[in-house]
Amino acid sequence: LPTKISLGPSDAFFPIPAALIVSGVEPKHNVATVAWIGIVSSTPPTVGISLKKDRYTLQLIREFGEFTVNIPSASLFKEVDFCGLTHGRERDKLKAAGLTPIAGKLTKTPIISECPYNMECKVTQELELGDWVLVLGEIVETSIDEDKIDTSNLAKIDIATVDPLVYCAKVRQYWSIGKKLGEGFGAGKDILKEK
Amino acid sequence: LPTKISLGPSDAFFPIPAALIVSGVEPKHNVATVAWIGIVSSTPPTVGISLKKDRYTLQLIREFGEFTVNIPSASLFKEVDFCGLTHGRERDKLKAAGLTPIAGKLTKTPIISECPYNMECKVTQELELGDWVLVLGEIVETSIDEDKIDTSNLAKIDIATVDPLVYCAKVRQYWSIGKKLGEGFGAGKDILKEK
Numbered sequence: 414l415p416t417k418i419s420l421g422p423s424d425a426f427f428p429i430p431a432a433l434i435v436s437g438v439e440p441k442h443n444v445a446t447v448a449w450i451g452i453v454s455s456t457p458p459t460v461g462i463s464l465k466k467d468r469y470t471l472q473l474i475r476e477f478g479e480f481t482v483n484i485p486s487a488s489l490f491k492e493v494d495f496c497g498l499t500h501g502r503e504r505d506k507l508k509a510a511g512l513t514p515i516a517g518k519l520t521k522t523p524i525i526s527e528c529p530y531n532m533e534c535k536v537t538q539e540l541e542l543g544d545w546v547l548v549l550g551e552i553v554e555t556s557i558d559e560d561k562i563d564t565s566n567l568a569k570i571d572i573a574t575v576d577p578l579v580y581c582a583k584v585r586q587y588w589s590i591g592k593k594l595g596e597g598f599g600a601g602k603d604i605l606k607e608k
Numbered sequence: 609l610p611t612k613i614s615l616g617p618s619d620a621f622f623p624i625p626a627a628l629i630v631s632g633v634e635p636k637h638n639v640a641t642v643a644w645i646g647i648v649s650s651t652p653p654t655v656g657i658s659l660k661k662d663r664y665t666l667q668l669i670r671e672f673g674e675f676t677v678n679i680p681s682a683s684l685f686k687e688v689d690f691c692g693l694t695h696g697r698e699r700d701k702l703k704a705a706g707l708t709p710i711a712g713k714l715t716k717t718p719i720i721s722e723c724p725y726n727m728e729c730k731v732t733q734e735l736e737l738g739d740w741v742l743v744l745g746e747i748v749e750t751s752i753d754e755d756k757i758d759t760s761n762l763a764k765i766d767i768a769t770v771d772p773l774v775y776c777a778k779v780r781q782y783w784s785i786g787k788k789l790g791e792g793f794g795a796g797k798d799i800l801k802e803k
Binding site for chain 2: 547
């Protein structure tokens with residue numbers, strides 16, 4: 414068995430998305446890079462994002478009651494990092510990053526054109542956790558670039574073309590995805606049969 | 609600008625971990641594959657996992673007040689899928705999957721030897737969300753295989769060697785990581801200087 418090295422209490426976590434969160438409504442909108450993000454329920458589909466209490470994004474989310482989650486492709490890693498380096502109170506970060514806000518379908522908060530997959534969310538509740546606030550949002554709409562899905566079968570998102578950016582927190586590294594290994598709810602059936 | 613296709617409300621989300629959650633204490637322990645997982649606070653480091661209400665893992669977490677999060681390498685994708693296909697009330701899934709429970713440092717619940725990165729968690733609260741329960745756990749200890757870190761600098765986890773398994777939910781696909789693209793809090797500095 415491998416020897417384990419103790420690292421103590423840590424928030425190192427991977428592989429995770431580095432998602433672009435848009436908050437607010439034109440002309441007062443902002444974009445922030447968030448790695449503390451995940452689905453928290455499927456009934457209804459709900460996402461959770463954790464934000465530091467002093468973040469401008471949190472202020473705007475509270476003001477408008479909604480936000481959008483935008484999944485970037487690997488090619489956008491510099492823009493994604495830029496959006497995590499600076500504050501939106503001082504400048505229009507979307508513009509500075511060369512990202513294009515476009516109208517959402519069910520939110521007044523825009524989605525990002527350059528991100529292939531977008532989620533529109535309405536805030537349902539928030540929970541204070543130390544210096545962070547976990548904001549939960551019901552996912553009322555999702556959308557994807559037309560050229561990244563089989564339009565005759567909307568279950569078939571082409572992950573290779575979406576090429577979602579992978580982040581490793583604490584280690585602070587951006588990665589691309591590599592090879593498709595197998596199908597969920599399928600790849601393990603061999604082991605199931607053996608036993 | 610690319611045309612966006614509407615997919616409606618959805619919990620499709622990627623890239624995310626497919627983590628192995630161990631719950632319970634020998635001889636009553638279980639392993640489950642969980643994709644609804646993420647860090648929810650850094651002060652203190654806290655992870656959130658969402659489980660369906662009827663899951664055996666939830667019952668064991670409530671009974672013992674702790675769980676471990678085990679990040680699998682890509683090579684374990686079949687075992688990971690197996691652990692999501694079947695129920696732990698009926699069999700010893702760790703054994704059936706060929707996974708080895710070893711003692712945690714601060715939890716009585718074991719960690720998984722074959723997973724290179726492990727997190728030991730004590731439950732702090734839970735939140736009911738539709739058919740799901742979001743369980744929050746303070747990360748009291750983390751550990752990593754000795755051969756996957758620079759032991760002279762414990763900040764240097766070797767992600768390429770850890771080779772963390774990537775999951776894409778709803779699409780139901782396992783992927784490997786590909787190439788390192790750049791550094792977090794670094795790669796975006798060029799854009800910062802330009803503006």
